[in-house]
Amino acid sequence: MSTQLEEMFVKTRKENRSALIAYLPAGFPSLQGCKDAISTLAEFGVDAVEIGFPYSDPVMDGPTIQQAADISLKAGTGASEVFETLNFAHEVGLPAVVMTYWNPIERFGVERFAKEMARNGGSGVITPDLTIEECNPWNSATLAAGINRIFVVAPSTTDDRLARVTSQCSGFVYAASLMGVTGARTDLSSGGRDLVARVRKTTDLPVAVGLGVSTRAQAREVAGYADGVIVGSAFIKALLDAKDPRSGLDALGALARELVAGVREGR
Amino acid sequence: MANNNIEAIGHFGPFGGRFVPEALIGALDQLDAAHQAAIVDPIFQAELAHLHLTYTGRPSIITEAKRFSEFAGGARILLKREDLNHTGSHKINNVLGQALLTKRMGKKRIIAETGAGQHGVASATAAALFGLECVVYMGEEDTRRQALNVARMKLLGAEVVPVKTGSKTLKDAINEAMRDWVTNVNTTHYLLGTVAGPHPFPTMVRDFQKIIGEEARVQVLELIGRLPDAVLACVGGGSNAIGIFHAFIPDATVDLIGFEAGGAGIETGRHAATITGGSIGVLHGTRSYVLQDENGQTIESHSISAGLDYPGVGPEHAYLHDIGRAQYRAINDDQAMEAFALLTKSEGIIPAIESAHALAGAIQVGKERGPGTVLLVNLSGRGDKDVETAADYFKIEL
Numbered sequence: 001m002s003t004q005l006e007e008m009f010v011k012t013r014k015e016n017r018s019a020l021i022a023y024l025p026a027g028f029p030s031l032q033g034c035k036d037a038i039s040t041l042a043e044f045g046v047d048a049v050e051i052g053f054p055y056s057d058p059v060m061d062g063p064t065i066q067q068a069a070d071i072s073l074k075a076g077t078g079a080s081e082v083f084e085t086l087n088f089a090h091e092v093g094l095p096a097v098v099m100t101y102w103n104p105i106e107r108f109g110v111e112r113f114a115k116e117m118a119r120n121g122g123s124g125v126i127t128p129d130l131t132i133e134e135c136n137p138w139n140s141a142t143l144a145a146g147i148n149r150i151f152v153v154a155p156s157t158t159d160d161r162l163a164r165v166t167s168q169c170s171g172f173v174y175a176a177s178l179m180g181v182t183g184a185r186t187d188l189s190s191g192g193r194d195l196v197a198r199v200r201k202t203t204d205l206p207v208a209v210g211l212g213v214s215t216r217a218q219a220r221e222v223a224g225y226a227d228g229v230i231v232g233s234a235f236i237k238a239l240l241d242a243k244d245p246r247s248g249l250d251a252l253g254a255l256a257r258e259l260v261a262g263v264r265e266g267r
Numbered sequence: 268m269a270n271n272n273i274e275a276i277g278h279f280g281p282f283g284g285r286f287v288p289e290a291l292i293g294a295l296d297q298l299d300a301a302h303q304a305a306i307v308d309p310i311f312q313a314e315l316a317h318l319h320l321t322y323t324g325r326p327s328i329i330t331e332a333k334r335f336s337e338f339a340g341g342a343r344i345l346l347k348r349e350d351l352n353h354t355g356s357h358k359i360n361n362v363l364g365q366a367l368l369t370k371r372m373g374k375k376r377i378i379a380e381t382g383a384g385q386h387g388v389a390s391a392t393a394a395a396l397f398g399l400e401c402v403v404y405m406g407e408e409d410t411r412r413q414a415l416n417v418a419r420m421k422l423l424g425a426e427v428v429p430v431k432t433g434s435k436t437l438k439d440a441i442n443e444a445m446r447d448w449v450t451n452v453n454t455t456h457y458l459l460g461t462v463a464g465p466h467p468f469p470t471m472v473r474d475f476q477k478i479i480g481e482e483a484r485v486q487v488l489e490l491i492g493r494l495p496d497a498v499l500a501c502v503g504g505g506s507n508a509i510g511i512f513h514a515f516i517p518d519a520t521v522d523l524i525g526f527e528a529g530g531a532g533i534e535t536g537r538h539a540a541t542i543t544g545g546s547i548g549v550l551h552g553t554r555s556y557v558l559q560d561e562n563g564q565t566i567e568s569h570s571i572s573a574g575l576d577y578p579g580v581g582p583e584h585a586y587l588h589d590i591g592r593a594q595y596r597a598i599n600d601d602q603a604m605e606a607f608a609l610l611t612k613s614e615g616i617i618p619a620i621e622s623a624h625a626l627a628g629a630i631q632v633g634k635e636r637g638p639g640t641v642l643l644v645n646l647s648g649r650g651d652k653d654v655e656t657a658a659d660y661f662k663i664e665l
Contacts, residue, residue: 056564057438057550059445060288066432078562102286103549107563129286129552133276154290156452161292179290180450 003148004095005123005171008047009206009227018223018263020045021208022256023099023232025052026085027077028068029239029248035088037239040249042092044256049089050126050230053082053100060101060128062183064233067240079108083120090121097150097171099126102134110137114145124148124171132168139168152176155191159198166203172228173199178211183233185212193225216262223266231259277466280589282582285465287552291445294452299467301368306474311367318363319478322396323353325360326482329490330646334613335626339633342640345495346616347483347511349647356619356648357479357507358389358460364475366393369456376400376455380444382409382437382503383574383621384416385648386460391425393458401425404443406436409573416652434567437503437577441551461504462581465552469581476510479645484514487643495643497522497632501624502595503539503575505584507647512593522594525584526628528570529597539568540597541580542588550578555585571600571656572620574648602627604660607650619648620656 002010012019022041028034038049054069054077061069082098089096098117105113105127117125124147130138132151142149148171153162156179166173177192178185192209199207208228213219215234222229238255242248276299277283285295305311319325328351332344349357369377377399381387387403394401403420407429410417420427433439441464448457462469462476480498487495498515500508502525515521530538538544541556548557550565558566558578568578587593598606603620606627611617618626622645629644650657658665 056433057442059442059551060449062446073564078564103557103559104563106549106554107559107561128288129549131285131287131289131292134284134286152289154288154292156293157289158293165289176288176290179452181446 001146003123003171005048005097005148008095009172012047013206013227016267018226018266019047019208019228020219020259020263021048021050021228021230022046022235023050023052023230024235025054025065025068025072026082027054027072027075028236029071029245030075031077031081031085033245034085036245036249037252038085038089038094039092040253041256042094044253045260046094046256048095048097050097050099051082051086051089053098053104055101055104058101060181062181062233064236064240065182068236079104083116086122087120095123096121097124097126097148098122099128102127102130111141111144114141114147117147118145122147124150126150126152126174128152132165135168150174153195153199155179155195162198163202166199166205169203169205172206172208173203174230175199175207175209175226176211177209180211182211192222196226216258219259219262220265223263229263277470279583279586282555282585283466283469283553285552286549286554287465288449290449291452291465295465295467297372298368298471301372302467302471302474305368305371315364315367323359323363324351325478327351329483329486332610332614335610338609338613339630339642340636341638342633342636342642344629344633345487345490345641345643346646347479347643349479349507349645350618350622350649354385354389354392355651356385356389357476357510358386359392360478360510361460361472361475361506362386362389362393362458365456365458366397366399369399369458370397372456374454374456376451377458378402378404378444378447378455379458379460380404380437380440381460382406382440382576383572383619384409384413384420384652385574387425387427388416388419388423390458391420391423394425395423402447403427404430404440404447406430406434406440408435409437412573412656413652437573438565445551461506462509462583463504463551463553463555463579469553469583472506473509473513473583476506477513479507479510480512480514483511483643491641494518494521495641496636497524498643499524499526499625499628499632500645501575501621501647502527502580502584503577503621504579505581507645509581509583511645516592523587523592524628524632525593525595526598526624527595528572528575528624529599530569532599533597537569538597539570539576539578541578542584542595543597553582555582556580571603571660572624574619574621575624596628598624598627604657606630607657608661616646617650618646619650620653622647
């Protein structure tokens with residue numbers, strides 16, 4: 001049986017366009033504020049959401065996501081809030097995945113986490129620090145729960161290793177196009193295009209590109225070669241910089257509209 | 268659960284491994300290969316041995332603490348004097364090894380994390396010696412506690428970056444160093460200072476530190492004609508402890524005892540005793556014991572000793588604990604400071620507060636076992652850097 005996420009990629013491929021995937025940490029700017037943001041993203045045509053599980057030691061993340069995670073953690077966000085938010089996204093009709101560092105999964109219980117994901121309508125989990133050498137229990141758990149297992153690849157990943165990583169993936173392959181932490185970049189390197197081309201030699205799975213995209217022009221550029229464009233820090237910044245929740249949602253919606261247009265101009 | 272992992276590398280039983288962004292895998296593989304090549308390369312080994320002889324000041328001596336013995340139930344206390352190494356601690360052993368590897372890998376920049384500043388100073392020293400650019404990440408809280416070492420690093424030409432995120436201590440310094448590394452991995456070597464982190468760090472750092480135990484084993488045999496009854500060391504990340512333990516692991520008659528930082532006491536929750544008071548989890552790229560809450564969030568550690576103030580521990584220690592080969596106990600701040608004062612006044616040796624935890628352990632174990640017992644204690648560092656903290660603790664006016 002296909003996940004909602006897999007069905008979405010079938011649809012966007014049919015429409016010959018890239019999908020826009022938004023990232024927000026659960027509990028940011030608050031539990032309800034995150035749900036409101038998800039509703040806004042759905043309303044403006046974002047194709048899927050990644051719900052972040054805020055973590056105390058986010059070594060892959062730049063200052064923007066760190067700040068958002070701090071706010072969320074201080075408000076007491078944990079696994080139950082993550083699943084509640086995931087369920088909300090599913091209810092508004094968006095394919096939803098969770099992005100989390102590995103330790104919260106291990107602490108919650110590997111099989112139990114996969115089951116809770118499925119129970120709350122989640123399509124899959126992105127695990128940025130789970131290497132294929134350590135993924136065995138997770139593979140069994142996600143298979144049993146019928147959810148996607150999304151690994152991240154990098155420009156420094158060798159061709160041989162790319163093949164091994166993508167063979168463990170389902171749903172899509174997350175291509176982190178830059179060497180570095182998350183956050184908006186003025187210039188996107190050519191790394192994304194090269195990496196996607198290399199990934200495609202190893203798999204027919206959709207490939208989504210993340211790290212650094214914040215503008216319509218950048219979304220258009222990435223949408224030209226990738227099946228999905230992932231935007232996180234830019235959405236978070238729209239909420240962080242707002243003077244009140246209402247104007248935050250307005251800014252979020254305005255950015256979503258631009259990026260949704262951008263991915264449709266890519267091809 | 269079926270075991271079809273593609274390859275199981277760098278594991279100590281269920282502990283260790285690699286939990287890192289894919290972007291770092293290439294650099295870790297490169298480092299692993301460089302380390303594997305170096306350990307069988309006589310030229311590398313000769314180069315490192317020459318540095319230890321002419322720069323570090325190895326072998327470090329053994330001092331018998333005869334007057335201190337009376338506080339430890341009359342047990343014979345043999346101190347392995349890593350405090351006499353250049354830069355004042357065992358950290359230089361690992362740093363020189365990794366600096367040589369950095370050169371071999373053709374990298375020109377090193378980054379390091381530091382808690383007490385001992386590893387930062389050692390890294391800045393090696394950078395000066397080898398002409399490398401050096402950036403040291405240090406929790407803002409620690410830059411305050413260890414101002415003297417900050418000045419030393421700056422004098423040595425390193426850039427010291429105060430880390431203002433999270434608990435502003437060692438754990439956050441490691442986060443920031445990892446972010447730097449993932450961004451600059453092509454030009455930069457992350458010179459990790461302890462036996463934690465993703466493979467190959469726990470193995471590699473242990474290989475550079477095991478010289479402590481190899482020397483001490485021979486020295487003790489020469490001195491007393493037999494092996495010690497127990498080997499004692501303080502444990503934060505665990506590099507000095509694994510360094511002195513390792514040569515004794517096959518010696519079944521020798522007890523290996525690590526002393527973690529009990530802070531204000533395990534029962535208060537304000538401590539850094541990861542094995543004694545933590546649970547199994549993943550932190551900074553490795554599976555081991557960690558201090559964490561029910562959601563897997565790291566809990567801030569507390570210790571009077573900046574060098575032990577870390578909510579994780581090396582995976583090999585977790586393994587030695589689980590198989591029962593080593594035991595781990597907690598020493599709280601007050602016990603450590605008492606031992607600090609006793610050694611200083613009875614032997615004229617000012618220990619690092621980190622090492623004072625092992626000395627407090629010697630008092631405890633010595634009292635349990637009594638005269639005739641021989642305890643080998645790793646005096647991992649000297650206490651010059653701790654004079655301000657100690658003066659404050661003992662209310663000495665400066």
